Amino acid sequence: MESLKLSPIARVEGTVNLPGSKSLSNRALLLAAQAQGITHLTNLLDSDDTRYMLDALRALGVQYELSADKTECVVHGLGRAFSAAEPISLFLGNAGTAMRPLCAALCLGTGEFTLTGEPRMWERPIGHLVEALREAGAEISYLKTDGYPPVFINGKGLWGGDVHIDGSVSSQFLTALLMAAPMASGDIRVHIKGELVSKPYIDITLHAMSQFGVELEHDNYQTFYIKGNQTYVSPGQFLVEGDASSASYFLAAGAIKGKVRVTGVGSNSIQGDVKFADVLAAMGAKITWGENFIEAENIGPLHAVDMDMNHIPDAAMTIATTALFATGTTRISNIHNWRVKETDRLYAMATELRKLGVEVEEGEDYIVVTPTAELKEAEIATYNDHRIAMCFSLVALSDTAVVILDPKCTAKTFPDYFEQLASISS
Numbered sequence: 001m002e003s004l005k006l007s008p009i010a011r012v013e014g015t016v017n018l019p020g021s022k023s024l025s026n027r028a029l030l031l032a033a034q035a036q037g038i039t040h041l042t043n044l045l046d047s048d049d050t051r052y053m054l055d056a057l058r059a060l061g062v063q064y065e066l067s068a069d070k071t072e073c074v075v076h077g078l079g080r081a082f083s084a085a086e087p088i089s090l091f092l093g094n095a096g097t098a099m100r101p102l103c104a105a106l107c108l109g110t111g112e113f114t115l116t117g118e119p120r121m122w123e124r125p126i127g128h129l130v131e132a133l134r135e136a137g138a139e140i141s142y143l144k145t146d147g148y149p150p151v152f153i154n155g156k157g158l159w160g161g162d163v164h165i166d167g168s169v170s171s172q173f174l175t176a177l178l179m180a181a182p183m184a185s186g187d188i189r190v191h192i193k194g195e196l197v198s199k200p201y202i203d204i205t206l207h208a209m210s211q212f213g214v215e216l217e218h219d220n221y222q223t224f225y226i227k228g229n230q231t232y233v234s235p236g237q238f239l240v241e242g243d244a245s246s247a248s249y250f251l252a253a254g255a256i257k258g259k260v261r262v263t264g265v266g267s268n269s270i271q272g273d274v275k276f277a278d279v280l281a282a283m284g285a286k287i288t289w290g291e292n293f294i295e296a297e298n299i300g301p302l303h304a305v306d307m308d309m310n311h312i313p314d315a316a317m318t319i320a321t322t323a324l325f326a327t328g329t330t331r332i333s334n335i336h337n338w339r340v341k342e343t344d345r346l347y348a349m350a351t352e353l354r355k356l357g358v359e360v361e362e363g364e365d366y367i368v369v370t371p372t373a374e375l376k377e378a379e380i381a382t383y384n385d386h387r388i389a390m391c392f393s394l395v396a397l398s399d400t401a402v403v404i405l406d407p408k409c410t411a412k413t414f415p416d417y418f419e420q421l422a423s424i425s426s
């Protein structure tokens with residue numbers, strides 16, 4: 001297996017222009033494809049997850065032109081739901097932001113669609129979304145295991161009415177339902193069952209829908225009311241913000257050992273993960289906010305935090321390795337859905353942190369990290385999880401080298417992550 005040895009980094013200093021947000025790229029592509037009119041997307045993310053979405057849209061008959069560097073895309077909107085005369089099978093890798101929203105979107109038109117992906121995708125739940133879509137009239141069946149992809153969709157439209165959806169495992173189910181709902185034949189009232197996780201991602205969804213001309217009402221994220229029979233309308237231009245989750249590694253590096261600015265996100269960002277910077281501030285870093293940048297600087301020792309991080313599930317992983325540089329014991333809680341992402345992230349984080357000689361407690365929905373004075377050099381397994389690879393690169397900010405196995409797994413959201421890290425390291 002390929003590996004990358006990172007030697008100790010003396011200091012990080014500089015600016016990183018962030019790649020586009022995965023969450024916004026895939027939402028905007030999907031809405032642009034169904035909208036009336038042409039959309040010119042800029043700062044699109046070029047990575048595995050967006051490629052799966054783009055390939056799926058092509059297979060569904062959507063025309064688009066990508067720039068040579070794949071960060072600009074002109075999408076010719078269909079102005080209607082996807083329909084197909086012949087059965088279509090779509091392979092979506094391990095991209096949750098493609099699998100869940102496409103599952104809902106393909107119920108809207110007519111046709112026979114199979115959605116599949118990598119073996120890990122077959123272990124990532126989709127049952128709560130399927131149950132909700134069935135309540136709205138969808139015909140969906142499971143091809144392997146009940147509650148998990150691959151799924152088969154016999155598209156015949158969605159109707160209106162009351163729909164109940166469990167929000168306690170993934171917010172992507174609600175995102176998928178909300179994005180499809182305006183194209184249902186009647187008005188839909190969505191009722192949330194259970195505690196809605198990863199709530200700020202719903203704001204990203206509402207923001208993207210609003211850019212494409214659809215507004216909706218909700219009652220404190222408990223009930224959502226969406227008018228049916230609408231058509232999305234292209235805003236013409238859509239600028240994708242920089243990825244706030246990708247920003248977390250560089251901001252953490254600045255907070256630990258130097259001064260780093262990320263551009264492409266800032267105080268006006270719609271992404272909940274910018275709140276990661278507040279966690280670094282609580283740990284003792286100096287954070288400066290601009291409209292289009294965030295800067296993190298080390299101005300003294302970092303301190304441990306004990307926080308509920310359900311609102312920033314992806315960036316919270318970065319705190320687990322930032323904790324290696326803080327005095328005291330860090331506790332990250334309310335993160336049970338780490339277990340159903342690219343890998344079981346609670347297990348993976350705990351296992352790999354222990355290889356460094358660190359004391360770790362892995363709870364059902366929390367992790368506790370107590371750093372050690374001297375880290376052990378280790379080979380870090382990455383479980384085909386881009387974030388494990390990126391999180392553990394921070395170990396090189398200590399006096400100990402670290403080996404990252406399968407470093408190319410960052411391709412899911414950040415293909416040139418290690419080059420960007422090298423560019424600010426000395």
Ligand SMILES: O=C(O)C1=C[C@@H](OP(=O)(O)O)[C@@H](O)[C@H](O)C1
Nearest residue numbers: 023097170171172198201313314
């Ligand atoms: O809607 C989105 O774009 C995302 C929602 C989150 O997932 P969950 O809602 O499953 O926590 C997040 O972890 C994922 O990377 C992207």
Ligand SMILES: C=C(OP(=O)(O)O)C(=O)O
Nearest residue numbers: 094095096097314341342
């Ligand atoms: C959970 C993630 O991805 P996905 O969109 O596949 O759920 C992630 O990027 O951390």
